[in-house]
Amino acid sequence: MSTLHGHVAAPGEANATRDAEGAGGGEAGTMSSGHVARRGEIDVSHSVILYLEEITVAFDGFKALDALSLSIDDGELRAIIGPNGAGKTTMMDVITGKTRPDKGSAFLGQTMDLTRMSEPQIARAGIGRKFQKPSVFEAASVLENLWLACAGERGWFSSLRQRLAPGQRERIDQAMETVGLAPERERLAGTLSHGQKQWLEIGMLLIQDPKLLLLDEPVAGLSDEETERTAQLLRALAGRHSLVVVEHDMHFVEQLQCKVTVLHQGSVLAEGDLASVQNDARVIEVYLGR
Amino acid sequence: MRAPERVTGNARPAGAGGGVEGAAGGQGAGSARPPWAAPVMARSEWLFALALFALVGVLVPLAHVLLPESVGWRPSTYLVTLTGKILCYATVAVALGLIWGYAGILSLGHGLFFALGGYAFGMYLMRQIGRDGSYAQELPDFMVFLDWKTLPWFWQGSDQWWWAMLMVVFVPGLLALVFGWFAFRSRIKGVYLSIVTQALTYAAMLLFFRNETGFGGNNGFTDFKRIFGVPITAPGTRAALLAASALWLLFAFLICRAIIRSKFGRVLEAIRDAETRTMFLGYDPVPYKLAAWVLSALLCAVAGALYVPQVGIINPSEMSPANSIEIAVWVAVGGRGTLVGPIVGAFLVNLAKSFFTQAFPQLWLFFLGTLFIVVTLALPNGVVGLLRRRKEQAR
Numbered sequence: 001m002s003t004l005h006g007h008v009a010a011p012g013e014a015n016a017t018r019d020a021e022g023a024g025g026g027e028a029g030t031m032s033s034g035h036v037a038r039r040g041e042i043d044v045s046h047s048v049i050l051y052l053e054e055i056t057v058a059f060d061g062f063k064a065l066d067a068l069s070l071s072i073d074d075g076e077l078r079a080i081i082g083p084n085g086a087g088k089t090t091m092m093d094v095i096t097g098k099t100r101p102d103k104g105s106a107f108l109g110q111t112m113d114l115t116r117m118s119e120p121q122i123a124r125a126g127i128g129r130k131f132q133k134p135s136v137f138e139a140a141s142v143l144e145n146l147w148l149a150c151a152g153e154r155g156w157f158s159s160l161r162q163r164l165a166p167g168q169r170e171r172i173d174q175a176m177e178t179v180g181l182a183p184e185r186e187r188l189a190g191t192l193s194h195g196q197k198q199w200l201e202i203g204m205l206l207i208q209d210p211k212l213l214l215l216d217e218p219v220a221g222l223s224d225e226e227t228e229r230t231a232q233l234l235r236a237l238a239g240r241h242s243l244v245v246v247e248h249d250m251h252f253v254e255q256l257q258c259k260v261t262v263l264h265q266g267s268v269l270a271e272g273d274l275a276s277v278q279n280d281a282r283v284i285e286v287y288l289g290r
Numbered sequence: 291m292r293a294p295e296r297v298t299g300n301a302r303p304a305g306a307g308g309g310v311e312g313a314a315g316g317q318g319a320g321s322a323r324p325p326w327a328a329p330v331m332a333r334s335e336w337l338f339a340l341a342l343f344a345l346v347g348v349l350v351p352l353a354h355v356l357l358p359e360s361v362g363w364r365p366s367t368y369l370v371t372l373t374g375k376i377l378c379y380a381t382v383a384v385a386l387g388l389i390w391g392y393a394g395i396l397s398l399g400h401g402l403f404f405a406l407g408g409y410a411f412g413m414y415l416m417r418q419i420g421r422d423g424s425y426a427q428e429l430p431d432f433m434v435f436l437d438w439k440t441l442p443w444f445w446q447g448s449d450q451w452w453w454a455m456l457m458v459v460f461v462p463g464l465l466a467l468v469f470g471w472f473a474f475r476s477r478i479k480g481v482y483l484s485i486v487t488q489a490l491t492y493a494a495m496l497l498f499f500r501n502e503t504g505f506g507g508n509n510g511f512t513d514f515k516r517i518f519g520v521p522i523t524a525p526g527t528r529a530a531l532l533a534a535s536a537l538w539l540l541f542a543f544l545i546c547r548a549i550i551r552s553k554f555g556r557v558l559e560a561i562r563d564a565e566t567r568t569m570f571l572g573y574d575p576v577p578y579k580l581a582a583w584v585l586s587a588l589l590c591a592v593a594g595a596l597y598v599p600q601v602g603i604i605n606p607s608e609m610s611p612a613n614s615i616e617i618a619v620w621v622a623v624g625g626r627g628t629l630v631g632p633i634v635g636a637f638l639v640n641l642a643k644s645f646f647t648q649a650f651p652q653l654w655l656f657f658l659g660t661l662f663i664v665v666t667l668a669l670p671n672g673v674v675g676l677l678r679r680r681k682e683q684a685r
Contacts, residue, residue: 096570123572135567137560148553148560149571156577159554204571 042109042126042211044074049212049242050095055104057090057266064090066266067104072212077238079253079274080246082263083286088246089132091263092214096129097122108212124154128210132217134197138190142181142200145189146172149204171207179203179233195226202233212242219252231255262286332681335630339543346373347536351529370528371600376640377535378404378597381542383620383632385589388546390618391627392555393582394562395479399487400590401614402494403462407591408598408608409498410461412511413445414454415522415599419515431513432506442504451518458595459588466587467580474579479565488611495609510605517599528600535596539633542589546629549582558582619658623665625672634673 042049050072057065065087072078082088093099094106097119106114112125123129137145150168153159176182179199184192189200198218205213215234219227231252234243238258247253253260253274260277262270270280277283350365350373357364365373382404389395416430425434429441447453469490473483501507514522521527549555560568561575568575598604607613616639624635639661646654669676 118574119569120572120574123570129570131567135564137563137567139559139563140556144556148556148568148573154572154574156554156557156581159557159578160549160552162553201567208571 043111044109044211046110047074048072049074049076049109050244051105051107052091052094053105053107055091055094055101055106057087057094057099057101063266065094065101068263068267070261070268072242072244074211075239075242077234077243077256077258078245079256079258079260080244080263081248081250081253081260082269085265086263087266088263089216090266092129092216092246095122095212095214096127120154123208126209126211128205128208128213130198130201130205130213130215130218132220134194134201136189136192136197136200136204139188141186141188142176142192143172143185145200145204146175146207149207175203175207178206180229195222198222198226198230199233202230206237206241210241212244213237215243215245217247217249218245219247219249227252228255332678339630339633343536343540346377347533347540351532354532355525355529367525367528370532372644374528374532374535374600375597376637377532377539378593378600379617379620379640380633380636381535381539381593382590382617383624383636384539384542384546384629385586385593386617387621387624387626387629387632388549388589389579389582389586390621391629391631392550392562393558393579395579395583396481396484396618397487397583397586398484398611398614398618399489399491400586400617401611402487402491402609403466403587403590404594404597405494405498405604405606405608406462406465407458407594408604409505409511409594410457410591411454411595412514412598412604413448413457413505414451415514415517416506416511417445417449418517418519419513422515423513430506430511432501432509436501444504455595458591462591462594463584463588466584470580470583471576474576474583488614491609491614492611495606495611498606498609506605508606510603511598512603512605514599514602522599522602531596531600535593535600538589538592538596542593543629543633545585545589549585550629554578554581616658619662619665621672623661623669623672625669625674625676627671628674628678631672631674638673 048071050070052068052070055065055068056063064085068087068091070091080088080091090099094101095114097114097117101115108114108122108125108127114122114127117125137148140148147164147168150171152162152165152168173182176185179202181192181196181200181203184196189197192200202215202218218234219230222230227249234245234256235258237243245253245256247256260272260274261268262277262280262283264282264286269286270277270283272280350370353363354365354367354370382400386397386400389397419430421427423431423434425431427434429438433441448457473486478486497503498505498510499508505511516522517527517531550558557568557573557578560571560573561578565575594604594608620635620639621632622635623639624633625631639658642657642661643654646657665672671679
């Protein structure tokens with residue numbers, strides 16, 4: 001899905017009209033503050049891309065998220081840390097529509113209600129998700145993986161006739177360069193190394209030009225060098241995209257040089273730059289045990 | 291029988307290097323082929339398939355009609371019927387191969403769509419008997435036997451061939467659409483879907499066993515006399531049915547090939563390998579699965595309609611779960627994730643079946659079981675997978 005900020009896109013495509021379906025359940029079109037909210041576009045007029053308010057999710061009485069409130073600015077890079085069971089993955093699930101919250105609201109921009117959109121609708125609206133385990137199409141080549149991720153019609157009928165468009169070819173090449181997989185374009189994704197698969201998946205997300213990119217432990221299992229490259233890549237992407245990185249690896253979080261949110265028992269415990277968070281007494285208690 | 295992870299190397303036929311099929315050559319070094327035009331078969335496989343098709347679909351029926359019976363090598367009625375039957379089976383195997391091999395949906399109830407197509411056309415054949423049945427009445431014999439006075443409402447129109455053909459497509463297609471929509475929307479997959487399909491075909495079999503259902507109970511339909519007004523056992527009719535079965539198989543193969551080579555096929559494989567990822571890329575898997583599923587059911591249904599006039603009988607045992615499992619065996623033996631594989635498998639297993647059930651009838655099921663174990667353990671990609679790997683290694 002190309003957006004108004006189509007940076008990975010070729011310039012000509014930057015203003016491509018969006019699939020009306022992408023608007024999903026959003027209330028785009030009803031305007032409040034004197035500017036025109038266009039259907040299918042993320043309204044970041046208040047410079048906030050994601051709002052979570054008082055989100056509660058309970059599984060059999062256990063509250064995975066407990067009145068979690070969080071907001072991510074447009075173009076921000078944010079790291080989310082927290083001990084196991086703090087609710088990090090559940091939060092991602094709520095944002096991407098996999099889990100419906102029992103209470104609370106989740107908005108993309110000012111207008112799109114994520115709790116009322118399906119997973120494909122949310123994906124088309126501009127939220128990309130990187131899973132913890134690399135999740136690529138192993139039986140397809142690197143090129144094909146990126147092609148499937150390319151913006152375009154998603155319907156089954158039109159897919160019978162779709163071909164690789166010239167504009168798409170450029171975007172695929174660009175994404176391959178960005179994640180450093182250009183030499184591997186014809187290789188089957190199943191034969192790539194673990195790190196390469198992670199990057200391929202990031203490339204697949206980038207090619208859709210998501211406004212908001214969610215990354216679940218993107219450096220799990222990577223070497224130090226690969227970790228550093230990934231951190232560089234994410235820092236370079238911030239600004240053009242908003243990124244939320246869930247991570248355990250403190251060394252990596254340090255390399256991201258960004259604002260950090262600490263989750264604990266389903267709600268926000270502390271927020272700020274890494275140094276201040278690390279010196280927070282409650283954070284130390286949670287991490288070092290009682 | 292859960293679909294095991296496919297060996298990745300086999301996803302692209304080994305012969306792929308030979309020639310680039312399709313449009314727009316790749317750009318830049320190392321770009322051997324455009325992504326959408328992955329060849330489904332190597333050239334040698336094409337030649338083999340075409341030769342086989344010409345032999346089976348053209349030469350055998352022609353020889354059967356044209357040669358006088360005194361000629362020793364004239365294809366016998368038995369051979370013609372057997373070949374026609376196996377061609378129908380092979381079509382079913384291709385249909386299952388499409389959804390199992392490429393979409394990861396293992397249906398163990400495909401015999402149902404085959405049988406429903408057969409029943410829909412069988413109704414027409416029953417009406418074609420006219421007053422030549424044992425009771426010499428307009429009503430089909432089994433209705434007279436049950437002392438029914440009029441045709442049930444769902445038999446109306448069945449004396450028209452065009453109506454029968456419409457029903458052959460409509461009834462199984464609608465069932466597949468409704469069942470598939472509920473199953474895929476509820477995200478039933480893997481072994482659960484297989485079990486549900488088994489249950490579906492079993493339930494249908496029990497339903498059709500009842501006399502009150504109105505399809506001849508456990509005897510089903512048989513004793514056909516005519517088709518389109520001509521005698522059904524005449525050599526010309528048999529030859530034409532054989533040729534039609536061959537054409538339908540060819541059509542099924544070509545349409546599945548076109549699908550697999552399109553972006554649709556790529557998305558199907560993507561759903562098979564990483565459904566969640568596909569969803570987060572903005573694809574809704576339900577319509578993709580549903581479209582492939584319904585197409586697969588329709589291919590089976592028409593194959594069933596061609597099968598019934600050739601074997602001369604259709605009864606509820608065609609819906610038995612074991613029949614549907616056997617279809618999966620053909621596909622597994624031939625090679626999943628290929629399109630020729632299911633055809634090869636259907637021929638191999640059914641020729642073996644014909645041989646065994648005549649020579650050692652009591653051993654057939656043991657042989658089938660052994661075959662399945664051997665294939666699962668030794669040939670995870672079936673016969674075609676083995677041949678392709680051999681060829682790749684030889685290179």
